[in-house]
Amino acid sequence: MTKDVKSYDYIVIGAGSAGCAVAGRLGEAGHKVLLLEAGGADRNPWIHIPLGYSRLYANPKVNWCYESCEEPHLNNRRLFQPRGKVLGGTGAINGMIYMRGQPEDFDGWREQGCTGWGWDDVLPFFKSCEDQERGPNAYHGVGGPVAVSDLRTRHRLGEAFHAASERLGVPPNSDFNGARQEGTGYVQTTTRKGWRWSTASGYLRGAALKNINIRVNALVQRIRIAEGRAVGVRWTEGTAEHEAKADGEIILCGGAFNSPQILQVSGIGPGAVLRAAGIDVVHDLPGVGENLQDHFGIGAEYRSTVKSTVNDLYNNPIKGGAQLLRYLLFRTGPFADNGNYSNTFIRSGPDIDRPDMMVTFMAWCTSEELKPLPFSGFTILAEHMRPQSRGHVQVTSDDAAIQPKIQFNFFADEADQQAALAGLKFARKIGQTQPMADCIDYEIAPGRDVETDDALLAYCRANGLSLLHPVGTCKMGTGADAVVDPQLKVHGLKGLRVVDASIMPRIVTGNTNAATIMIGEKGAAHILADARQ
Numbered sequence: 050m051t052k053d054v055k056s057y058d059y060i061v062i063g064a065g066s067a068g069c070a071v072a073g074r075l076g077e078a079g080h081k082v083l084l085l086e087a088g089g090a091d092r093n094p095w096i097h098i099p100l101g102y103s104r105l106y107a108n109p110k111v112n113w114c115y116e117s118c119e120e121p122h123l124n125n126r127r128l129f130q131p132r133g134k135v136l137g138g139t140g141a142i143n144g145m146i147y148m149r150g151q152p153e154d155f156d157g158w159r160e161q162g163c164t165g166w167g168w169d170d171v172l173p174f175f176k177s178c179e180d181q182e183r184g185p186n187a188y189h190g191v192g193g194p195v196a197v198s199d200l201r202t203r204h205r206l207g208e209a210f211h212a213a214s215e216r217l218g219v220p221p222n223s224d225f226n227g228a229r230q231e232g233t234g235y236v237q238t239t240t241r242k243g244w245r246w247s248t249a250s251g252y253l254r255g256a257a258l259k260n261i262n263i264r265v266n267a268l269v270q271r272i273r274i275a276e277g278r279a280v281g282v283r284w285t286e287g288t289a290e291h292e293a294k295a296d297g298e299i300i301l302c303g304g305a306f307n308s309p310q311i312l313q314v315s316g317i318g319p320g321a322v323l324r325a326a327g328i329d330v331v332h333d334l335p336g337v338g339e340n341l342q343d344h345f346g347i348g349a350e351y352r353s354t355v356k357s358t359v360n361d362l363y364n365n366p367i368k369g370g371a372q373l374l375r376y377l378l379f380r381t382g383p384f385a386d387n388g389n390y391s392n393t394f395i396r397s398g399p400d401i402d403r404p405d406m407m408v409t410f411m412a413w414c415t416s417e418e419l420k421p422l423p424f425s426g427f428t429i430l431a432e433h434m435r436p437q438s439r440g441h442v443q444v445t446s447d448d449a450a451i452q453p454k455i456q457f458n459f460f461a462d463e464a465d466q467q468a469a470l471a472g473l474k475f476a477r478k479i480g481q482t483q484p485m486a487d488c489i490d491y492e493i494a495p496g497r498d499v500e501t502d503d504a505l506l507a508y509c510r511a512n513g514l515s516l517l518h519p520v521g522t523c524k525m526g527t528g529a530d531a532v533v534d535p536q537l538k539v540h541g542l543k544g545l546r547v548v549d550a551s552i553m554p555r556i557v558t559g560n561t562n563a564a565t566i567m568i569g570e571k572g573a574a575h576i577l578a579d580a581r582q
């Protein structure tokens with residue numbers, strides 16, 4: 050253990066999507082910040098090349114490579130869970146889609162007791178962190194740290210996907226983060242001029258850096274609590290142990306799996322879970338690790354007659370090499386985009402009042418090991434965005450290096466099964482509609498003979514996936530199951546906040562990164578407001 054225990058105004062645990070935003074804003078305001086990140090620096094070149102994220106999906110050098118427990122409603126399959134373990138966190142290995150969710154999602158948070166988190170409250174924070182390539186308007190901001198850009202290329206299959214969706218009655222939509230989400234069109238991504246733009250790129254720069262001590266390869270083991278206040282953090286770098294004190298606050302930004310884990314190993318969580326893991330209970334807080342939510346995805350896969358899919362780049366080294374060269378020289382072509390070009394937002398049933406199903410055109414299809422199939426292919430993925438099923442995260446050891454138990458319970462709720470079924474049927478309808486139908490040689494999966502609801506549900510159970518958007522495990526609110534209050538302070542303790550995807554009381558109707566960055570931006574504003582008092 051180092052003898053010299055340094056003090057900081059703030060200690061931020063985890064340099065992910067939210068953690069970099071928090072540390073950046075606190076450092077920029079002149080506070081002395083210690084930022085602790087378990088992973089290394091973001092030097093791997095595939096982090097920065099948008100299409101490179103497929104190379105990071107299962108790379109343990111930048112990824113925690115977690116796995117869920119057996120999922121009882123999905124044939125007891127274990128679901129692979131990549132999470133970023135690198136500067137930038139999961140935002141450095143993700144698919145870069147920028148999708149905020151719907152105003153009603155945030156109004157719903159406010160109605161559940163999260164005062165100050167309705168749409169009118171959060172929109173200014175979405176705007177203040179944004180640097181929108183198209184310029185400012187009522188919904189978008191410019192000059193912020195998060196670059197949001199249009200895709201660099203239009204894709205022939207994406208155009209066919211939009212046209213088929215429109216034939217099925219879906220209106221065109223050129224901005225899913227604008228006046229309405231419903232519709233079909235291209236997505237925008239967190240990229241700048243053909244480079245990934247994580248929050249490490251956006252916030253950890255300029256004047257802020259002078260005040261932030263960034264420690265990489267620093268695995269936090271414990272938050273130290275004394276007389277009801279979080280006072281310090283203990284971490285390891287290799288075999289060396291370190292400790293630091295916080296004069297102000299400790300801000301936990303470990304993400305939806307690791308934030309509840311770090312609280313639990315520190316003795317903060319459900320008493321029974323902690324005792325079973327041999328951990329002394331410091332503060333019995335039943336909600337820590339509960340309320341796990343994620344989007345569920347199920348794909349229809351096609352052999353394509355159009356030979357411009359990601360599979361073609363992978364299977365033909367000359368084509369792939371030429372496109373990589375094009376990217377390196379001009380920052381254009383398929384390597385400059387993420388391969389997931391387009392979305393169609395629909396409602397999964399007549400009684401659903403707003404879109405709850407995101408259907409995505411992905412210019413690839415893969416084997417179970419995520420290896421592109423050896424021919425031109427693509428996937429139309431149906432994603433249920435407002436699931437009812439809930440899971441949990443629980444430690445089994447007091448060692449922060451050991452993966453906690455992750456149980457999603459996908460499909461536990463019958464309504465989630467019906468929504469997935471409706472989404473899959475709609476995805477297939479797009480495939481059967483012109484001009485998309487003309488781009489298809491044949492349907493690989495579910496396959497022509499899988500037609501009845503029972504057979505399609507069996508296909509979902511055997512093939513459905515987590516969309517890798519876990520949230521909710523340190524729920525914000527005021528009830529007995531809440532972990533943090535609307536200022537993101539941990540209930541019943543002083544000097545400790547959680548600021549990341551885990552605080553969402555309910556998952557948003559969109560990919561989770563944009564909302565998580567907004568949480569980081571707003572969380573920092575709460576901390577700075579308290580510091581000024």
Ligand SMILES: Cc1cc2nc3c(=O)[nH]c(=O)nc-3n(C[C@H](O)[C@H](O)[C@H](O)COP(=O)(O)OP(=O)(O)OC[C@H]3O[C@@H](n4cnc5c(N)ncnc54)[C@H](O)[C@@H]3O)c2cc1C
Pocket residue numbers: 062063064065066067068085086087088106130131132133134135136137138139140142143144145146147148267268269270302303304305307308311449516517518519549550551559560561562563565
């Ligand atoms: C493959 C993939 C694709 C995705 N695609 C998209 C997409 O296209 N669009 C989108 O909106 N969302 C996407 N997501 C989800 C999105 O990226 C996450 O919701 C978001 O990054 C979560 O941010 P966070 O700050 O909560 O956590 P993270 O970004 O995961 O940050 C947590 C940080 O804490 C660190 N940490 C954890 N434990 C410790 C410890 N003990 N000590 C020190 N540090 C620790 C981690 O290493 C990490 O850097 C994707 C996710 C994955 C995995």
